[in-house]
Amino acid sequence: MSNHYFKFKQFTIQQDQCAMKVCTDACLFGAIVASYKLPITNCLDIGTGTGLLSIMVAQKNTTAYIDAIEIDTKAALQAQQNVVACSWSDRIQVYNENVLTFNSLKKYDCIIANPPFFENDLQSPNNTKNNAKHDNSLTLIQLLQAVDIRLSADGFFALLLPYQRVEFFIEEALNFNLHLSNQILVKQSSRHQFFRGIIFFKRNPEKKNYSIITIKDIEPNYSNEFIEQLKDYYLYL
Secondary structure, three states, X not given: OOOXXXXXXXXXXXXXXXXXXXXXXXXXXXXXXXXXXXOOOEEEEEOOOOOHHHHHHHHHOOOOEEEEEOOOHHHHHHHHHHHHHOOOHHHEEEEOOOOOOOOXXXXXXXXXXOXXXXXXXXXXXXXXXXXXXXXXXXXXXXXXXXXXXXXXXXXXXXXXXXXXXXXXXXXXXXXXXXXXXXXXXXXXXXXXXXXEEEEEEEOOOOOOEXXXXXXEOOOOOEOHHHHHHHOOOOOOO
16 A cells, blocks of 8 residues: 655655556656756646645756646646645646636647656546546646647646557657757666656657666665665655
8 A cells, every 4th residue: 555645855755546546657757847957937847736746846946937737626636735835835826627627828838748658558447546646637649738828939748658558659759849859768667678768859849868767776675876866855865
């Protein structure tokens, strides 16, 4: 059974009302995004869940104002609880809405998403988990449509995906004139295959950067590169 909360150095994430709990790859994604091409002014977090990514971005970026959207009511209420309890609550606004109908005239210089994962895989009988882990409530194409409407001319869009979905998404993004700028492939350890991709897009083509992060060198020890990314967040790093 997952813990009801996850404690970081500067904040705590309550998660008993959320189908998707805090996980290592999401923490890594949040840390990388929060430090990417600072400063961030307006950020949109699509499918915020517990509010983890929004809070990580707010911790690192003192000028960032973040709109966090969550379609599931229980998760949105918990995200709001976590935001109110953190030190940056004045810069994060949680919305219990569907991003496809979210009525905002803002253009965002940073859009982040940890979208539904296992499209076309065996689904859980739990509808809440299905919506959180699958593309029942938001397909990857709909996500691109939402990003295209809201991303500023000079902004970036970043998301975390299963490795097997990365190439498909990069190709589909081109249909919306969103060009890959940075790709980070993630392994659990040197003995494992890639299991996640962290990918960044911009409106205009630029030189692409490719890199790899291995979470653990020799289990159970975190790698130096992982520690460097998470040292401002994890309690015991």
